[in-house]
Amino acid sequence: MSAPHRIVIAGGGTAGWIATCLMAHHWRDKPVSITLVESADIATVGVGEGSTPTLKRFFSDLNIAESDWMPACNATYKVNIRFKGWSPQNGPDSYSHPFISQPDAFTERPFHVNCHNRRLGLDVNVTPEQFLLNGWLAGAGKAPVAPTSFPFRIEYGYHFDSALLGRYLKRHAVSLGVNHIEGKIDDVITSLSGHITSLKLQSGEIVDGDFFIDCTGFRSLLLQQTLDIRFNPFSENLFNDRAAVLATPAQARLPVETTSTALSNGWAWSIPLSSRTGNGYVFSSAHLSDDKAEAELRRHLSVQDNEGDVRFLSMRVGQVEKHWHKNCLALGLAQGFIEPLEATALHLVQLSVEFFIEDYEQGNFSPALQDKFNKDVTERFSGVRDYIVAHYKLNTRDDSAYWRENRNNMALSESLLQLLDVWYRKGDFPAEIQRQNIQSHFGITSWHCLLAGYGIFPPLAKQQPGRGDLYKDNDTEAFFKGCLLNFPDHSAYLKDVANSFPAVKSSLY
Secondary structure (H helix, E strand, O other): OOOOEEEEEEOOHHHHHHHHHHHHHHOOOOOEEEEEEEOOOOOOOOOOEEOOOHHHHHHHHOOOOHHHHHHHOOOEEEOEEEEEOOOOOOOOOEEEEEOOOHHHHHOHHHHHHHHHHHHOOOOOOOOHHHOOHHHHHHHHOEOOOOOOOOOOOOOOEEEEOHHHHHHHHHHHHHHOOOEEEEOOEEEEEEOOOOOEEEEEEOOOOEEEOOEEEEOOHHHOHHHHHHOOOOEEEOOOOOOOOEEEEEEEEOOOOOOOEEEEEEEOOEEEEEEEOOOEEEEEEEEOOOOOOHHHHHHHHHHHHOOOOOOOOOEEEEOOOEEEOOOEEOOEEEOHHHOEEOOHHHOOHHHHHHHHHHHHHHHHHHOOOOHHHHHHHHHHHHHHHHHHHHHHHHHHHOOOOOOOHHHHHHHHOOOOOHHHHHHHHHHHOOOOHHHHHHHHOOOOOOOHHHHHHHHHHOOOOOOOOOOOOOOOOHHHHOOHHHHHHHHHOOOOEHHHHHHHHHHHOHHHHHOOO
């Protein structure tokens, strides 16, 4: 490139600033200029979020220490998601979906084998969290950090205040040389070919660019409104379109997991931050009114009507037909959204940005690999959707029409139908996941956590061999109890980190 390649990002929020930081960092030695335009008048949706381990890689790639950003964003560690009340007729009241860490290489296959044997009728242990280190860390309330004498990679995510994180990333992006403009977009100007050429602000300022990133939220001002790219909803198999949000005080002992509790017409999240607990009720407006949702959420949290304000959010669940079209890429809510059950929103944003950086650069900053990119990102969205849909399809609740309609819903993808068919027919489930090549969405162990956690098994055989339980045979409990000795208490560790860096937090205000 003979002249600087001008990338303009429309909209801030967590998605916009993640994209800005990654591009500015990766292209710091190339003739690329990055400008982000945002308006203080447009509020972001963030309500206090949880992440997958992908975000851990984000901070590592940017060389940002946890001791720097976590206290600034009231962040806590997250190693697990606990699901309560989703399958009351099949098994325990709750089950866990832990993130997979390196020590699990010793126990993942025994977990898979035990699940297969349980599908054949054997009475063996198939409790997901007992086979995975992060399940034990969650149960013991341990932070997922260990001394160098425990030389294994531990994967984990975070809980954080999304508004504070956006503010933090803004400061970091500006330090990387990003141009930040505050202003409201009044018009999107296109050429005769339909490519975007500039953004016109209400102030009259014109922001020219060569490539544009749409981070304008559900309204998708650039990709959907200006370039007329169609949005494909997932409403036929994901019914939820509303969320009621209510914060409560921080917990005295901070959990290291997100909790998802099934309610009458959806589910409630609990996200523990160091400053407060984020709570919300994700529900279907076709099955429940806002007033009844608020009342049920307050009952669930034991919060009185005069305690705290509940706000409501609308969700547009689905994805755009093309994530990258002409010279515009949509990210975050502008590209699509899959309800927050497995905290995949920022995961999909980050993957999309990483894919784009690789494909755009490999294509010499041209649309040469646009079709490949769209195929890859669309497949990721579809794979995440199928895993989320399975949570609803396999539920065993019978307390409302909502849950029965989810269970009876047959609007399933061919991929999901084949997975469930192999599981129920007692076939080789890991081989089916590999055959479909969908390990990059949710892997073999994640699917086993879901299906075993829901108790999707036949009745036990009358004749039991009395052996063959690899959990017992391998003394798995002793292995993980030994591992736990290397990890500190979560709440105490966070307090030590925050006290060590008091200036970081105050400098953001």
